[in-house]
Amino acid sequence: MTTFSSAGLSAELYYCRAYNGGKFWANTHCRERNSLVERIMTVPQGMPFDQQVELGRQQLNGRNTSPGVTRSVTIVQQHQASPTTSCDALDARVKHYDAMARQPQSGQMQDWISAERKKARDQQFRMRC
The missing domain is CATH 4.10.860 (DNA Excision Repair, Uvrb; Chain A)
Known part of the structure; x- marks a missing residue:
């Protein structure tokens, strides 16, 4: 699993399965949406949700991140809290x-x-x- 924790700059992205079988992405725990956790991904905090989902899909499929995502991660990691x-x-x-x-x-x-x-x-x- 790719981890982006640099000074606490990572967030969790949840891949959830609803009780009816449907699957969806969420940035809050699946139980808050009456669903089961399929997988939890670590993604860069501060990245738009759509990009976090794309990165989560890549992790789910076992692919490496694309250069565009890597650049976004680098920018996020340069921010010092x-x-x-x-x-x-x-x-x-x-x-x-x-x-x-x-x-x-x-x-x-x-x-x-x-x-x-x-x-x-x-x-x-x-x-x-």
Whole structure:
């Protein structure tokens, strides 16, 4: 999975499956839309939703990102947030992963949550939050 977390500049994109079988993309957890999580992708924060969905589709299909998306990611990663804001964002992310881990999830999803939580904690340590 491609990760764009540079100083907390990543967001989560959810690929959801409705109970009737339909699938859709969302930037909020699928349960908020009475749906099941098919997959969670990490995408650049601040990128327009349409571009995040395109990047999510590429990740879903196992393709590398296109040069246009890579340029957008580079621009987003050059933006530096204040340390306090980044620390707060990382703390919120860890709490979010903790909440996700308390929900019934597959083993694969629990492993993903654990890995993403570790990345956020490592970033906090590097930033001395």
